[in-house]
Amino acid sequence: MDKIIVGLKRVVDYNVRIRVKGDGSGVETDGVKMSINPFDEIALEEALRIRERGDASEVIVVSIGASDAQQQLRTGLAMGADRAILLESDTVVDPLAAAKAMLAIIEQEQPGLVILGKQAIDNDNNQTGQMLAALWNRPQATFASEVILDGDTAKVTREVDAGLETIEVDLPAVITVDLRLNEPRYVKLPDIMKAKKKPLDTKAFSELGVATDDAFSVGLYEPPAQRSKGIMVEDAAGLVAALKEKGLV
Amino acid sequence: MANILIIGEQTDNALNAAVAKCVTCARDIDGAEIHVLLLGSSIDQAAATAASIEGVAKVLTIDAAHNANPLAAVYAPQIAEVAGGYDYVFGPSTTFGKDLVPRVAALLDVNQLSDIMEVVDARTFKRPIYAGNAITTVTVKDGYKVLATVRAASYRASGEQAAAPIEAVSTGAEIPAHSRFVSVQTGASDRPDLQTAAKVVSGGRALGSEEAFKIIYDFADKLGAGVGASRAAVDAGYVPNELQVGQTGKIIAPELYVAIGISGAIQHLTGIKDAGTIVAINKDEDAPIFEVADIGLVGDLFKVIPEIEAALGA
Ligand SMILES: Cc1cc2nc3c(=O)[nH]c(=O)nc-3n(C[C@H](O)[C@H](O)[C@H](O)COP(=O)(O)OP(=O)(O)OC[C@H]3O[C@@H](n4cnc5c(N)ncnc54)[C@H](O)[C@@H]3O)c2cc1C
Ligand SMILES: Nc1ncnc2c1ncn2[C@@H]1O[C@H](COP(=O)(O)O)[C@@H](O)[C@H]1O
Numbered sequence: 068m069d070k071i072i073v074g075l076k077r078v079v080d081y082n083v084r085i086r087v088k089g090d091g092s093g094v095e096t097d098g099v100k101m102s103i104n105p106f107d108e109i110a111l112e113e114a115l116r117i118r119e120r121g122d123a124s125e126v127i128v129v130s131i132g133a134s135d136a137q138q139q140l141r142t143g144l145a146m147g148a149d150r151a152i153l154l155e156s157d158t159v160v161d162p163l164a165a166a167k168a169m170l171a172i173i174e175q176e177q178p179g180l181v182i183l184g185k186q187a188i189d190n191d192n193n194q195t196g197q198m199l200a201a202l203w204n205r206p207q208a209t210f211a212s213e214v215i216l217d218g219d220t221a222k223v224t225r226e227v228d229a230g231l232e233t234i235e236v237d238l239p240a241v242i243t244v245d246l247r248l249n250e251p252r253y254v255k256l257p258d259i260m261k262a263k264k265k266p267l268d269t270k271a272f273s274e275l276g277v278a279t280d281d282a283f284s285v286g287l288y289e290p291p292a293q294r295s296k297g298i299m300v301e302d303a304a305g306l307v308a309a310l311k312e313k314g315l316v
Numbered sequence: 317m318a319n320i321l322i323i324g325e326q327t328d329n330a331l332n333a334a335v336a337k338c339v340t341c342a343r344d345i346d347g348a349e350i351h352v353l354l355l356g357s358s359i360d361q362a363a364a365t366a367a368s369i370e371g372v373a374k375v376l377t378i379d380a381a382h383n384a385n386p387l388a389a390v391y392a393p394q395i396a397e398v399a400g401g402y403d404y405v406f407g408p409s410t411t412f413g414k415d416l417v418p419r420v421a422a423l424l425d426v427n428q429l430s431d432i433m434e435v436v437d438a439r440t441f442k443r444p445i446y447a448g449n450a451i452t453t454v455t456v457k458d459g460y461k462v463l464a465t466v467r468a469a470s471y472r473a474s475g476e477q478a479a480a481p482i483e484a485v486s487t488g489a490e491i492p493a494h495s496r497f498v499s500v501q502t503g504a505s506d507r508p509d510l511q512t513a514a515k516v517v518s519g520g521r522a523l524g525s526e527e528a529f530k531i532i533y534d535f536a537d538k539l540g541a542g543v544g545a546s547r548a549a550v551d552a553g554y555v556p557n558e559l560q561v562g563q564t565g566k567i568i569a570p571e572l573y574v575a576i577g578i579s580g581a582i583q584h585l586t587g588i589k590d591a592g593t594i595v596a597i598n599k600d601e602d603a604p605i606f607e608v609a610d611i612g613l614v615g616d617l618f619k620v621i622p623e624i625e626a627a628l629g630a
Contacts, residue, residue, distance in 0.1 A: 081583075085449035094450050162418070163427045190445050191563070192430050194418035197388065201422035206389050206495040209415045212557070222498065227411040228511065228566065229327065230502040230558045234387065237494040246564055247551060282427045282460040286453040291444065291589065297610035303623035306595070309611045313593055315515070315572045316539065316628060 068123045068179030068216075068238065071114040072172065074165075075128045075143050076104040077136040078189040091287040103139045106184025108146075110244045112251040113214060114182050115147045122216050125149045127176060131160050131168050131272060144262035145254040151265070156272035160279065166198035167277040173203060178239060180221070185210050185243040196243035206236035209243040317347055318438065321399055323407040323416065324354040324375075325386075326362035333512045334408035334466075336369045336473035341466045342406055343371045343474065344435035351376055353398055353485075355391050357384035363482045370475040375482045385497035386412055392419035393489035399424060402461070406432075409465040409567070410511075421463040429454060429464040443467070447563045448586040468511075469569040469590045503556045505543075507533075510559060513542030515572040516591075518561055521548035522577025522599075522617060529554045532576060535621050538628060544568070546578045562587035577617050580605025597621075 079085065080100040088095055103111075114126045128143035130136040131154040140151035154168050173181065186193035200207035208214075208223035212231065215222040216238075225232045226245045300306045310316040320342045325332035335352065342350045352366040353376045360379075367375045378394055399405045399420060407413035407420075409431050421428035433451070434442040440455045441464070456462050510516060517539060519532035529549070536543045544561040545554065561568060563583040569590035576597045578584060585608055588594060596609035599616050606612045613620060 079446070084582075085446040087450045094446060161427050163422060163425075166422060185564075188447065188563075190430075191447065192428075193414050194421070194428055194430065197415060197418035198422035200389070201392060201419040204492075206492075207415070207419065208495075209388075210411060225411075226557050227500070228558060229500060230556060232500040233498040235496045235498050240494075246547070247557065280427075282457055283429070284455045284457065286440075286455060289451045289453075291448055291451055294589070294594070294608050294610070296607075297594070297612060299606070299612045299614070302613070302615075303620055303627050306597075306611060306613050306624055307627040310572075310593075310595070315593060 070125045070127060070176055070178040071117060071123045071180045071182060072169070072176060072178045073107065073111045073114045073126060073128050073143070073148065074169065074183040074195070075107045075111065075130045075139050076184070076187045077101050077130060077132050077139045078104045078187055081105055081188055087288045087290045091289060093288055101135070101138070103142055104184050104187045106186060106188070106244055106246070108251040109246065109248050110182040110184050111143055111146055111148060112249045113244060116249065117180070117216065123179065127152060127178070129154065129169065129172055131156060131165050133157055137267060140267055141262050142254060144265040144267070145258040146252060147258070149265065151267040153267065153269045154272045154275065155269055158279070160272065161283065162192050162194035163198055164277055164279045165195050166202055168272060168275055169195070169199050170202050171275045171277065180239060181241045183241065183243045185245055196241045200241040203241070206240040207243070208234055208236050208240060210245045211242050212245050212247045214242060214248070317349060318345060318403045319349045319351065319401070320345065320404040320406060321402040322350060322352045323395060323405065323413065324352045324362070324366050325408055325410060325412045326354055326356050326359055329356070329359055329361040331362040331365040332408065332410065332412070333473060334410050334468040335366060337468040337471040338406050338408050338466045339369050339371050339474040340471040341432060341435060342404070345404065345438050348404065349373045353378070353395065355383040355394065357381050364479065367479040367482050368476050370477040372477070372480050374480055376485045377482060378485055378487065382491050386416070387495045387497055388416040388419045389492050389495040391416055392423055394487045395420045396423035397487040397489050398485060399461070404462045404464070407465050409467050413465045417463060417465050424461060424463065426461050426463055429456070429462070431467040432464050433467045433470040447582055448589055449582065467567065469567045503558060507536065508540065508542040510542045510544050510561070511566055511568060513570055515539050515541035516544050516568060516570045517541045517574045517576065518544035518546065518578060519549055519554070519576050520546040520578030521552065523549060523554055526554045531618065531621055535625065538625055541572070541574070542570070546584050575605050575609070576621070578605055579603050580608065
């Protein structure tokens, strides 16, 4: 296979405690640590391993977002990606538009495989890969915990509610990854220096000709309902008594 | 009058319990007529169950050999064709629904809402984002079909009714050959199913090994509970992946949830926000799990669990 495309979304780091803004206009992102969506790091790691095994020659990381997303693309290059593409947009791009933008890149690059995260941990949509596969009219293998390439096909084990499902898909295909697929590598300092010299192309999202139809309008953001503080019991007998009182045992 | 198509889920001719919960959500859209669409091969029993869910006006089936396994690439074009005549298309937010509904949405060229937790009005919905740390209210503008997955844990199952008609349908959709089912590996168990159990006992990293996790299974059996786990316990190989509870595992709403040796990371708590009573057992009194627990007990699980079992037995 020639190329693998990987999606990298810039999101609030998963360790940050999320706060809804007082006026309900959104979630606090000022001065908050931003990172690569954790699932996307796993997607990139998988692509790098495939290339390192000799099953692909180039890994291209793509991000759709504001110019700040260059930071995450540079991190992706430092992890080992060969080049990066930023589709710059100042407005939030929904999954359907993200999928259409990815498709535009696919048409130019003709990859053998596209690997995305199963979900971006900001909006928790879990849609982009499935939509891209539909628009591209190619197979999808979502929630992957194992990927085995064999010539023109991939055997993918998927984490589903019932357990582990294995499917076989013809390439090119879209794979979305789950957390147990691999453990992403750490970036070393010399790699960060090297990454500065790798190509990062910026294109305006608006020039792709992708319609963003704004079918949704997001109103208020609210914090979730809080559970009221419970009681602490001293010992096993206290616990059983409390459960009995609630009629639970 | 608005009409709603619910994409049903079945396994081996048994209807998934999430379907009756999707129906409850759909019934919150005033005056809509609700149909359930089921795909599969030999699905008469599942269809009969769906027809008996209160609020369902009709069940549509596409019973065909090529639908024997739930491949999104195979199902989506068939569903997209049927969906043409509907204002709303809903599916459960199970792995089946999450895999399938976005593919249908893209074929219809519309955006999709994930995890509806509340219907505000016919075009306005609430859904969680950031692992449930914020709730947004989304309005779908007029003129767009509403495609969505329904967060099953937010809804009770709709009741029963005299069976609605069942109608076989066929489509001219092209069935792709590029995706093939190979196998599914399920940890068969006699315990209550994690997603529908009234009681769930979960264990975390503290268990330390697959062998030691037995104490959780035994305790669950004493309570008649299903078994769950934290991601750390799954990653460490103590239990299989289908037991994971949380943002990237199962979102559940049992009457009783017992978290044992689980610290209470946000991603885990996302999965249990709708539980009736949360019990936490942890040796660290500062563990974040105690902030959400209704009943907390500080102690070493290996000492405390046998004591609880003894107290229950008495
Ligand atoms: C994108 C993303 C998604 C994630 N999704 C999920 C998810 O879906 N579900 C999930 O669970 N996690 C998820 N996680 C992981 C999550 O952040 C935590 O790492 C994980 O939940 C920790 O598991 P734990 O509580 O078992 O382990 P730990 O955090 O290590 O906690 C172990 C606890 O056991 C206690 N303990 C130790 N020994 C004993 C003893 N003898 N008796 C009593 N108590 C004891 C300790 O005090 C501690 O509180 C996700 C993380 C990321 C980044
Ligand atoms: N703006 C974006 N830039 C790059 N990749 C994205 C973007 N949006 C979504 N993706 C990819 O699609 C996956 C699923 O995202 P979502 O459907 O938003 O949950 C992510 O894990 C990314 O791999």
